[in-house]
Amino acid sequence: MDQNEKKYRVARAALAFVPANAIVGVGTGSTANFFIDALGEQRASIRGAVASSEASAARLRALGITLFDLNEAGELPIYVDGADETTRERCLIKGGGGALTREKIIAAASRQFVCVVDDSKLVTQLGRFPLPVEVIPLALAQVARALTQLGGRPVLRAGFVTDNGNQILDVHDLIISAPGALESQINQLVGVVTNGLFANRPADIVLMSTPHGVERF
């Protein structure tokens, strides 16, 4: 089974967690896109969605799904999104698509965060995937110096601007033995908007596509 087939299957498995008449938090990326397409087939049974990026908003809109602003929608019953890495403890690295800040806001506003991945994303320790950090452009150099002091090797994501008008440093070579502490430490750096560690608010459920079916942990 190829990776796209795995993403398709796990995205469809997440539909079972969507309550009737819900406003659904929707993530960003190729796995989230499969979820959006599946949601489109069930749009009569939901009220609408809150999107974590302009790209996901456009895809939802094209399928006729009503979009809500998070400030109007209030607390959401469910948020469904992919990840770049997950541990069995459901701590994640996200932000490969650059939407980490809105993703983290919507995850924080949701009662249940269902993360949908294929089995290539499972790791025993986070950090093989470079950690995305969204930074206010004025602070790029000073934040890069601070991340280097933390043992990382920050690389500017060239030619990329986030939906919030900021830039991304992808931080290689970090040793992430205490993800919650590192998440807080990086978020304390002046000029950092947020980083892609989802450890202080991990996923509640990870659905992972394998050749033998969808596993839950």
Ligand code: 5RP
């Ligand atoms: C976007 C994300 C995505 O969830 C992450 O990059 C995984 O993407 P994909 O489903 O395409 O593998 O965090 O900011």
